[in-house]
Amino acid sequence: MKALLVCEYREGQLLETTYELMTFADQLGAEKAAILIGDEESVPQMDGTVYLAEAAGCGEYNPAVHKQVVLAAIEKEKPDYIILSHSSYGWDLAPRLAAALKIGQVTEIVGIVEDGFEAGCCNAKMRRAVTPSTSQAVLTVQAGAFAAATPQGAPAVERIDISADTQGVVFKGYEPAEKKEVDLARAEVIVSAGRGIGKKDNIPVIAELAKVMGGELGASRPVVDAGWVDHSRQVGTTGQTVAPKLYVACGVSGAIQHLAGMKKSDFVVAINKDKDAPIGEVADVLVVADVMQFVPALTEALQK
């Protein structure tokens, strides 16, 4: 069985998620090759072949061009699986490959099960097993679901030169992340507010618990989108990735993007009235309670 890993590269750098794809391919028992649209210095450390196309000529991400380049590598390698991260890059590119080859696609894979691939669904509350019925398939792997492999080995590098039409989508560059009001990556304790706190007026109650615990206030995406808390406090793949000693999730349901951003926390306490909320999957302690009743009581107890 052969796997072609599609490396992820942004702003001149190979992204670490590439090494998660290696672990996933190893667990499948697949022989690995990779395709990088980047530069020679960023070629991943691995055994096997890495097909290299220069990003300088292909654009860091022009979908039609990247599709052509990856299809060229697929043509050479003839893999059983074409594997990408389930990221803004992967979920944009993967369906283009699947459509071009008319092959099955499984997205947001969190595990390998007996009869196929395990994918999250229902906002990460449930799982499905999905089995491609085509001999080749495109797979995208959830960030953080597989530990990154240790970089080792030296690949044979084979160059791919492509001149492709951009077909209507032009990549114009990047807009950097907003300046951070707070660096959550350094916090030892993070107390996060989720949609379950109900309204903006309740933020100070969560912030007070964070203060009493000597930590920082964090938030999940809906709370940030609603404008209750500044974006710099957002925990998750589109916010900050954190690894505190203690993470307290208050009314956070635990969408998969949030879990991917906080699952490296040493100890996780979740307070949620929904016992089935996916945050319970990663919680060391799940407190089944109304968050606006429990948090003030906890704060008061800690102040004593």
Next chain:
Amino acid sequence: MKLLVCIKQVPDMESRFRPAADGLWFDESDLAWRMNEYDEYAVEQAVQLKEQLGKEPELTVLSIGPDRVVEALKKALAMGGDRAVHIQDNAAHLKDPWQIASMISRYAGDKGFDLIFTGMQSQDRGSAQVGVLVAEMLRIASATTLVDFNYADGLIQGKRELEGGVKGLVELQLPALVTCQLGLNTPRYPTLPNIMKAKRKPIETIAADELLSEGALAPATKFYAPERKAGGMVLEGDLSGMVEKLVGVLKEKTAVLR
């Protein structure tokens, strides 16, 4: 200009999900249904574009599913859509993204839509495949995960949400398809007069069989609850008892509380 918005009706995500008898998807009994959250942003963006262009564009909303999805279509009409298309399919939940996309593209194929909006994914299945597949099948440009959308003179300037707060700036020429991310805009609530007006807007029904010619390429074989973290403790019941217990656990198991 002709606009199409593809929407899905999904259960409230606060629901308890149980596998249905066939073990392939959830049991639908006792679920409350609503428009997929991402699709609300798609509808809103299309309506805003219509308003920007002086109501010249015709805005069609489309949904695939059993009769209940008409409720979601009516909401989209009340938000500002002109007409709706219901692809009637009681077995939509058993179709894979390839089949769903092929039905949409077959419908849209000869209609000459200039711009198609979808949510970036559904909240229930979450495959994030259908939008791009539709665009590829129609051979039009597409961009995913938009958090900013501007249109002028046949050109879309958008911002894609990437990881870590970074955004990717893209330009697309029509015809095109975009998938919408949370935070793109603020979806409006339909007003009562608009709800009343929507009742008079046409809803066309098409049987799924008329559009479906593709088999599944990646069917689901099982639907189940995830395994919980081994050894995770669950506290339930009396408030002060839970507080006392949690403080004890935090003092014992973590070094952060002295």
